[in-house]
């Protein structure tokens with residue numbers, strides 16, 4: 169039997185790695201940071217300040233979906249931007265039933281949170297991330313939350329929603 173499948177999604181700096189890890193701990197599930205599944209060429213492109221294309225993201229999204237699908241009974245949480253509806257459809261095609269927790273915030277707050285010494289993602293890519301983002305739609309299983317809230321509150325809300333969705 170497969171366990172819960174959760175993607176914590178949002179643009180760069182929205183907190184998906186931070187919150188995703190805590191959600192995984194709270195659910196007793198595994199955690200993978202989607203950034204670790206990117207082909208090296210994608211990371212290099214982002215480091216150079218060049219936005220990824222749909223074609224760049226396709227193999228990566230499949231890897232995200234397979235990571236969710238291959239999880240054991242404990243389940244899996246993946247932090248993945250999953251910016252477009254089509255990207256989430258691709259993930260769901262590999263891992264049906266995936267729950268998406270979207271972290272949304274205003275541009276200024278996100279820009280502040282992208283200032284992380286040593287991180288490959290330059291803050292200059294925030295506008296293309298926001299332009300690409302297609303928020304979760306009403307027919308998609310998931311929840312949208314405001315990243316101005318403290319991580320612990322976001323985790324409590326996501327865990328409650330995931331539990332009621334899989335019940």
Ligand SMILES: Nc1ncnc2c1ncn2[C@@H]1O[C@H](COP(=O)(O)OP(=O)(O)OP(=O)(O)O)[C@@H](O)[C@H]1O
Nearest residue numbers: 179180181182183184185186281289315317318319
């Ligand atoms: N809810 C929050 N409240 C305050 N600070 C937060 C919150 N969530 C994340 N942060 C901080 O914001 C920064 C960005 O968070 P994080 O790296 O988790 O984002 P991300 O979406 O995974 O970004 P990326 O995809 O670019 O790696 C980090 O310094 C993190 O500690």
Ligand SMILES: O=C(O)[C@H](O)[C@@H](O)[C@H](O)[C@H](O)CO
Nearest residue numbers: 179180181203220249250289
């Ligand atoms: O789809 C994308 O453009 C990428 O996944 C980015 O969102 C980054 O990987 C991530 O946010 C790193 O900071």
